Amino acid sequence: VRVDVCGVRGSIEAPGAAFAGVGGNTSCLALAVDDGPPTLVLDAGSGIRSVTSLMGGRPFRGVILLTHLHWDHTHGLPFFAAADRVDAVVDLFLPAQGVEATELLARMLSPPQFPIRPDGLRGRWRFAALEEGRSELGGFTVTAREIPHKGGRTFGYRVEADGASLAYLPDHCPTALGGGRDGLGVVHDAALALSRDVDLLVHDAQYTAAELPERARYGHAAAPYAIELAEAAGAKGVLLFHHDPCRTDDAIGAVVAEGRASVRGALDVQPAIEGRSLRLGARVPSPATP
Numbered sequence: 001v002r003v004d005v006c007g008v009r010g011s012i013e014a015p016g017a018a019f020a021g022v023g024g025n026t027s028c029l030a031l032a033v034d035d036g037p038p039t040l041v042l043d044a045g046s047g048i049r050s051v052t053s054l055m056g057g058r059p060f061r062g063v064i065l066l067t068h069l070h071w072d073h074t075h076g077l078p079f080f081a082a083a084d085r086v087d088a089v090v091d092l093f094l095p096a097q098g099v100e101a102t103e104l105l106a107r108m109l110s111p112p113q114f115p116i117r118p119d120g121l122r123g124r125w126r127f128a129a130l131e132e133g134r135s136e137l138g139g140f141t142v143t144a145r146e147i148p149h150k151g152g153r154t155f156g157y158r159v160e161a162d163g164a165s166l167a168y169l170p171d172h173c174p175t176a177l178g179g180g181r182d183g184l185g186v187v188h189d190a191a192l193a194l195s196r197d198v199d200l201l202v203h204d205a206q207y208t209a210a211e212l213p214e215r216a217r218y219g220h221a222a223a224p225y226a227i228e229l230a231e232a233a234g235a236k237g238v239l240l241f242h243h244d245p246c247r248t249d250d251a252i253g254a255v256v257a258e259g260r261a262s263v264r265g266a267l268d269v270q271p272a273i274e275g276r277s278l279r280l281g282a283r284v285p286s287p288a289t290p
């Protein structure tokens with residue numbers, strides 16, 4: 001399984017030289033089985049624009065899976081050029097929450113906020129609500145579980161193929177369930193089930209432990225929680241993701257260094273860096289620094 005890291009930032013894009021090493025685009029991962037083109041895209045932040053270059057001129061034919069509907073996970077959708085063409089075939093899934101999927105997306109994607117509605121995208125698009133549980137999507141086995149965040153139903157996903165596994169929890173507020181062992185939030189059943197023994201956990205690391213008390217109300221986790229969950233679940237590696245838009249490359253380097261120093265076992269701690277391509281299953285991601 002190949003994972004292309006296309007957008008790593010939380011909340012809003014972060015342009016500028018101080019952010020260019022890690023990258024400034026919002027949440028998006030593109031997954032491919034073997035060396036084929038991506039067939040499963042996780043979230044549609046501004047990073048989804050670069051999935052087009054991964055398609056090598058081909059139309060996108062696969063699944064877009066949204067964790068939730070906040071702007072930083074949806075605003076790239078109408079700018080995904082490989083999916084907005086007559087020969088594209090796209091199934092988009094979002095967490096079921098009592099309103100029809102197309103109608104939910106149209107609240108963001110319709111005049112006067114945007115020139116077109118979801119049905120204005122070219123190609124054959126289908127929009128559907130996903131329930132918790134297991135599904136076969138885009139050539140992968142996907143397990144969806146609801147996790148606490150803020151404002152709208154949010155899913156975390158476990159994605160498996162060819163003996164490789166990845167857990168994706170980009171927006172997660174474990175303090176909503178209580179402080180847990182050290183005030184960072186509860187290591188709860190859904191998060192553990194999604195992350196159990198995965199090759200890679202991609203997790204919300206928006207804040208530092210020091211920032212958390214003041215900012216937990218925005219619905220995110222601190223980097224040390226991502227490491228705590230990864231260790232508790234027996235993950236091989238953790239990718240610190242959904243970086244705060246104010247966090248510079250240097251500051252992210254410091255967060256990662258502090259995280260690595262806290263690891264007791266063999267957990268591999270890496271920052272999510274835009275443009276990186278990771279291989280799962282055959283071997284763990286190679287070490288890198290921002």
Ligand SMILES: [Zn+2]
Pocket residue numbers: 010011027070072073170171242
């Ligand atoms: Zn987000």
Ligand SMILES: [Zn+2]
Pocket residue numbers: 068070149171
């Ligand atoms: Zn969010």
